Each structure stands twice: as structure tokens, then as C-alpha cells.
Amino acid sequence: MTIPTKDQKKLWGLAAGRCSKPGCGEGCIRFLDEGGTTVIGEMAHIIAQQPDGPRGQPGGGEDSYENLILLCPTHHTEIDKAPEGIFSVEELKRWKWEHENRISRSFLSPVFDSKKEMGLKIKRLLIQNHRIWKNSGPESQEAASNPLSSHVEIWNLRKLDTIVPNNRKVINIINNNEYLIDVNDLDACYHFVEHAEGFERNCYKRTEGVLRFPVEFERVIDNYVQV
Numbered sequence: 689m690t691i692p693t694k695d696q697k698k699l700w701g702l703a704a705g706r707c708s709k710p711g712c713g714e715g716c717i718r719f720l721d722e723g724g725t726t727v728i729g730e731m732a733h734i735i736a737q738q739p740d741g742p743r744g745q746p747g748g749g750e751d752s753y754e755n756l757i758l759l760c761p762t763h764h765t766e767i768d769k770a771p772e773g774i775f776s777v778e779e780l781k782r783w784k785w786e787h788e789n790r791i792s793r794s795f796l797s798p799v800f801d802s803k804k805e806m807g808l809k810i811k812r813l814l815i816q817n818h819r820i821w822k823n824s825g826p827e828s829q830e831a832a833s834n835p836l837s838s839h840v841e842i843w844n845l846r847k848l849d850t851i852v853p854n855n856r857k858v859i860n861i862i863n864n865n866e867y868l869i870d871v872n873d874l875d876a877c878y879h880f881v882e883h884a885e886g887f888e889r890n891c892y893k894r895t896e897g898v899l900r901f902p903v904e905f906e907r908v909i910d911n912y913v914q915v
């Protein structure tokens with residue numbers, strides 16, 4: 689299977705790394721009891737590559753974003769083993785469309801009444817990102833002790849399914865609630881926005897000079913939480 693990297697990233701990112709079957713939404717990265725993580729998500733073909741495969745058509749289906757849906761192993765097996773016609777091409781496209789829509793709606797930013805409420809929401813997102821960076825990032829213990837392990841793949845996926853979406857949520861919160869931010873704190877907030885935008889660009893195309901996470905932004909948010 690040779691799905692171009694750009695299609696894999698797009699599918700994983702838009703599905704936020706979760707199974708697309710309605711009601712499932714299982715995370716496609718599993719944390720193992722013995723430590724470490726593994727990818728369990730499967731990029732399933734909506735129209736099989738082989739004409740005689742599940743939902744096959746003459747000429748076969750492409751290895752492209754348009755013809756793929758992200759599923760957990762259970763639901764990938766379920767749709768491919770079911771008798772022809774139970775899960776149609778249209779049905780799977782509907783699952784994918786609805787799932788991606790649910791994810792994108794989660795970016796609509798609320799308008800907050802107070803600095804504290806806004807600060808708490810941002811703080812939660814930053815804590816989640818920080819944990820992932822600490823456990824799977826390039827400076828994590830796992831990366832240092834085993835540079836050839838699968839952590840690079842996991843890190844790349846975690847950036848797409850959690851860190852980048854969380855950063856976008858924070859940017860939306862800043863933009864929609866600017867009136868709550870003190871003038872003196874705006875510089876730190878814009879610094880974060882530049883960092884987050886550079887980080888996201890770097891996920892899709894290697895870019896030089898991405899700003900590191902600005903510590904002063906975290907200080908601003910910590911102050912708001914304590915108001």
C-alpha cells in the first residue's frame with residue numbers, strides 16, 4: 689500500500705486520530721501496559737484497491753485521501769467482512785464527512801465572561817500538549833534512550849491529532865476573547881500564535897526557524913487562572 693504521506697497526514701489530522709464510525713470515536717493510538725505506545729488506527733479503503741475486494745469497482749479504488757477513511761481495527765474488519773451492500777460506499781463517505789464535521793465544529797470558540805474562565809480553558813489545552821511533548825517529543829526520555837524506535841512516528845501523529853488542533857483552539861480563544869486580555873499581555877499571546885502557526889506549518893513541510901513555545905505566554909495564563 690503506497691498512500692502518499694500528504695494524504696495520510698490529511699486523513700489523520702482531519703479525523704483527529706479517531707475512528708470515524710458513528711458512536712465509536714476510539715483513539716487510534718494505544719498506550720501499552722508495558723510502557724510505550726502503538727498505532728492501532730487503520731486507513732481503510734472506501735472502494736477496495738482490487739475490483740473484487742470490499743465495495744470493489746472496475747479499475748479499483750485509489751490510494752488517496754478521498755478514498756480513505758480512518759477506522760479502529762474492529763470497525764475496519766466489520767465493514768470489510770460484512771456481506772457486500774451492508775456498508776455501501778455512500779454510507780462510509782457519510783461517516784467520514786460527519787466525523788470530520790464534528791471535529792471541525794469543536795474548534796468554534798466560546799466567548800468567556802472572565803479572564804479566569806478563559807485562562808482555565810487554555811490551561812487545560814496547554815497541559816495536554818505539554819504532557820504529549822514531554823512523553824513523546826524529540827526531547828523525551830523515550831527519544832533519547834531509543835532514537836530508532838517507533839516514537840518518531842507516534843510523535844508525528846500526536847502532533848497532528850492533538851497538539852495542532854489544541855493550538856488552533858487556543859488561537860481561536862485568543863482571537864475571540866481579546867477584550868479580556870490586558871494590553872501588556874498581548875505581545876506574549878501573539879508570540880504564542882506565531883509559535884503555533886510555525887509549528888503547524890512544520891508538521892506538513894519542514895521549515896526552518898520555528899519559534900519555541902513562549903514561556904511568558906504560560907505565565908500570563910497562570911496569572912489569569914489565579915485571578
Ligand SMILES: [Zn+2]
Pocket residue numbers: 707708709712713714759760761762763
Ligand atoms: Zn471504531
